[in-house]
Amino acid sequence: MAAPVVHLYLTSDFFVKYRADKPWLRSTLAHFCELIHKTEPKMAG
Numbered sequence: 001m002a003a004p005v006v007h008l009y010l011t012s013d014f015f016v017k018y019r020a021d022k023p024w025l026r027s028t029l030a031h032f033c034e035l036i037h038k039t040e041p042k043m044a045g
Contacts, residue, residue, distance in 0.1 A: 003036050 003039070
């Protein structure tokens with residue numbers, strides 16, 4: 001149930017800007033988002 005909310009948060013303008021300032025965090029979040037899409041394709045899509 002929380003995956004769509006997390007997905008929206010991770011793709012929000014604020015978080016995109018924050019992520020751009022944290023290169024070390026970017027790869028981790030990209031992997032996390034990938035897991036969300038793989039585990040809940042219908043919800044996160």
